[in-house]
Amino acid sequence: MNPDTRSFALGSYTSNVVFYDSISPLSISNASLVICDTNTEHIVESCGEAAHAPRMVLAPGESEKSMPVLESILRTAVEHGLSRGDTIVGIGGGVITDLVGFAASVYMRGCRLVLAPTSLLAMVDAAFGGKTGVNFSGYKNMVGTFYPATDVHIAPSVLASLPEREYRSGLGETIKNALLGDEELLGLLEREHQAVAARNPEVLREVIRRGLLVKCGIVEQDLTETGIRAFLNLGHTFAHALESVAGFGTWTHGEAVAWGTAKAARLGELLGITPSAYRTRIERLYSEYGFRLHAEASHELLIEAMWHDKKLKDGRLYFVVQSGVGQTQLVPVEANTLREVLSD
Structure with missing residues (x-):
């Protein structure tokens, strides 16, 4: 069954939400850099063309949502020669979607962003709507931007292995x-x-x-x-x-x-x-x-x-x-x- 795609106008941005059926796996193309964590790397391996893109794997958890990790993502994008027209893909829970969204929003003042939330929380909240950010000085989401993803892929099948x-x-x-x-x-x-x-x-x-x-x-x-x-x-x-x-x-x-x-x-x-x-x-x-x-x-x-x-x-x-x-x-x-x- 083909995914059901709905488009939303968010200010000057258009954000497409791709709803998969209850059993279909993720399928993402045109990825220039994929960011995931050790809990979601196995999902990357089976999500189409994105499985073969350059990959950065982070540790899981809220502690990664920080300025040093943001800097490491940006450095990785530079090392792989990403241009403003290239696509950064975030595959993971809310920490990944917030962090990768922030990185894409500031890399060359904004490159293409695709998010594939793998937690229920990220599917119904964090991945859609453009709020990005990191924790700073001990406080939640103190630094960030508004930068909606071009595409948000919602595949309920990935929740089967969620703790x-x-x-x-x-x-x-x-x-x-x-x-x-x-x-x-x-x-x-x-x-x-x-x-x-x-x-x-x-x-x-x-x-x-x-x-x-x-x-x-x-x-x-x-x-x-x-x-x-x-x-x-x-x-x-x-x-x-x-x-x-x-x-x-x-x-x-x-x-x-x-x-x-x-x-x-x-x-x-x-x-x-x-x-x-x-x-x-x-x-x-x-x-x-x-x-x-x-x-x-x-x-x-x-x-x-x-x-x-x-x-x-x-x-x-x-x-x-x-x-x-x-x-x-x-x-x-x-x-x-x-x-x-x-x-x-």
Whole structure:
């Protein structure tokens, strides 16, 4: 079966999302340099022409998302004589897609970028929409660009070998996307818990497709996060702070997002915006998928980390809260309110 390709206009860019069926392997051509990690190199070996391109293999993990590793990618591109018209391909999870996207955006002021996400989290979130970056000075995604990939290849078959914790991490973002605008997807995640957990191929493809399309619809309206794209940060101000304070890698990103989205629901409830029943629905769903909703971390260190977040505006810290599915707003929050939320 031929892949289903959909094109999205993102500012001055066009980004094509190539949806494969539930069993087809990746197939990527015209790669000038392939970047992967030791966990995804086996996927590269079976993805068509890209298997024969020059390759750089990184260590897995959040620690690679750094300026020194970025520099090593750029140096490798120079050594292989890549031009601005050549293509850098990133095959891996969110660390790879963020890092390789950043490298492509600054190499000769922008070369062609193709991404093939191999984790659920990267498929429904990190690979699409042009956000690139590295961690810097101990804080998450502090340095980066907006640079959408020309093509994003979504092949659910590669998730068969994904470790269970990483798979569940992706569900943290998938549930968040459903909350932002797809009641049908949210209901599917509630009804088909066992099938989703078991990675049923057909159910999983539909979950990925719907979860990603929520993000596509938002980013198409606001590439550079001057408006509604900020809603995609539901739970993320809490999450990024937890990742920083606990130490990158202690919590996976999706685990932190699940915790953070539950905290955002509690925040909205305290502010009189989020109905208690909706908060309970969110917490119940995350709990059913095995997410931790309690974190042992210093409240003051978490709040300090939040002040380094990109949602800081005019000296005030803003949070994304909801009154229901698809009913989202951005509100300023005082430190004492955050202390109350974190104490629950």
